[in-house]
Amino acid sequence: MNAVTFVRATGVALSLLLAAGTAAARSDDPPPxxxxxxxxxxxxxxxxxxxxxxxxxxxxxxxxxxxxxxxxxxxxxxxxxxxxxxxxxxxxxxxxxxxxxxxxxxxxxxxxxxxxxxxxxxxxxxxxxxxxxxxxxxx
CATH class of the missing domain: 2.40.50.140 (Nucleic acid-binding proteins)
Structure with missing residues (x-):
């Protein structure tokens, strides 16, 4: 059960990192x-x-x-x-x-x-x- 919890937590953490990276990339305005x-x-x-x-x-x-x-x-x-x-x-x-x-x-x-x-x-x-x-x- 500890291994399953660890895998889920790791998956959630990776998902959050990817989402944050994508949001940050979208907020960057192109140079004028x-x-x-x-x-x-x-x-x-x-x-x-x-x-x-x-x-x-x-x-x-x-x-x-x-x-x-x-x-x-x-x-x-x-x-x-x-x-x-x-x-x-x-x-x-x-x-x-x-x-x-x-x-x-x-x-x-x-x-x-x-x-x-x-x-x-x-x-x-x-x-x-x-x-x-x-x-x-x-x-």
């Missing part, structure tokens, strides 16, 4: 794409959801996400309905109302705007890993 990659193959990304990292800033009424590597820029559209989401509302306050530049990972739908000056935009669904940048960086 660069704005340079998305813009370089824009047709591939149109009307899909993207996860990109860059520096967000607001000038006038336009918030953009930029990448200094390729000098790429994408407009960010943060619709008022999404303003109820804490991460988007906090991000919007940081870069628009406070006027702070922030390094951030943005998740949203990549789309064409039809505007020659800013041909692409991201409808922002969520934002994570926001780090305010000192004013001295890039001015």
């Amino acid at each position: 794409d660069t704005i340079c990659t998305v813009l370089g193959t824009a047709a591939r990304y149109l009307d899909t959801t993207v996860t990109v990292r860059g520096v967000a800033a607001t000038e006038g009424k336009v918030t953009t996400l930029t990448d200094t590597q390729c000098k790429g820029t994408v407009s960010l559209s943060m619709d008022d309905d999404l303003g109820r989401k804490r991460d988007v509302a906090s991000f919007r306050r940081t870069v628009t109302e406070k006027g702070v530049r922030a390094d951030a990972t943005v998740f949203g739908r990549f789309k064409a705007t039809g505007d020659a000056h800013a041909p692409y935009a991201i409808d922002v669904y969520s934002v994570r890993d926001v780090n305010e940048l000192p004013a001295a960086e890039g001015g």
